[in-house]
Amino acid sequence: MFRVENLSKSFGNKEVLKKINLEIFRGEVFALMGPSGVGKTTLLRILNFLETPTDGKMMFNGRECAIRQKNTVMHKMSMLFQRPALFNSSVFNNVAYGLIIRGVDKKTIGKKVIEALNLVGLAGYEKQRALTLSGGEAQRMVFARAIVYSPDLLLLDEPTSNLDPANVAKIEEIIKKIRSEHGTTIVIATHNIPQVRRIADRVGILLNGELIEVNSKEKIFTNPGDARSAAFIKGEMIY
Numbered sequence: 001m002f003r004v005e006n007l008s009k010s011f012g013n014k015e016v017l018k019k020i021n022l023e024i025f026r027g028e029v030f031a032l033m034g035p036s037g038v039g040k041t042t043l044l045r046i047l048n049f050l051e052t053p054t055d056g057k058m059m060f061n062g063r064e065c066a067i068r069q070k071n072t073v074m075h076k077m078s079m080l081f082q083r084p085a086l087f088n089s090s091v092f093n094n095v096a097y098g099l100i101i102r103g104v105d106k107k108t109i110g111k112k113v114i115e116a117l118n119l120v121g122l123a124g125y126e127k128q129r130a131l132t133l134s135g136g137e138a139q140r141m142v143f144a145r146a147i148v149y150s151p152d153l154l155l156l157d158e159p160t161s162n163l164d165p166a167n168v169a170k171i172e173e174i175i176k177k178i179r180s181e182h183g184t185t186i187v188i189a190t191h192n193i194p195q196v197r198r199i200a201d202r203v204g205i206l207l208n209g210e211l212i213e214v215n216s217k218e219k220i221f222t223n224p225g226d227a228r229s230a231a232f233i234k235g236e237m238i239y
Ligand SMILES: Nc1ncnc2c1ncn2[C@@H]1O[C@H](COP(=O)(O)OP(=O)(O)O)[C@@H](O)[C@H]1O
Pocket: 011, 016, 034, 035, 036, 037, 038, 039, 040, 041, 042, 043
């Protein structure tokens, strides 16, 4: 579905990503792992066209993405940020946002918002003000906002890092459901190793700006191809 070739990114003279080569397959849950500050968010932002790479190519459905095509591609993807932004309005309006800006008609908006809220377990919350939601509810609401226009690709940046275990479990259930019911391709940045075991199909490990290993979850956890991956997965790496 998505491929990046020799992708690099520098901020000033600091090289954050070094020649990343990565392929994302349709319908998979791909976990992007690595210590904090390693470039996970930067890579997701590049995939979502919020950041321009310093060098390299990006291909979507086999075609190279020039900046002028980015709007077509962007319509098919959605990103959930590490720190969710809530609009000071109702839950309904917060979730409807992506449909309103895409010019969807009112009736369809109503139907899709209700479907998305059902999927994240927030049926009946439409009229509540977003700012009065609990942390877990707020995160599920922004999840509904991210999926309301049925994206093909969902980019999740540490979606559970600030949540309690009950809400972590709920978010993981939502991720599994979106994948199985809608076939959505999901890339999730996380340093939560048990979470990767629970939800990922394949795993990529980022270290010092390099993607040191990309493998199936089974392989990464039982027989990693890189000693540094092994150390990271066993929790021996200090970060
Ligand atoms: N806009 C920016 N300007 C300068 N440095 C940045 C910018 N965005 C990220 N960085 C730096 O890039 C590195 C990687 O950051 P980030 O992608 O957020 O890592 P991670 O998500 O893995 O914790 C960090 O050292 C961070 O300070």
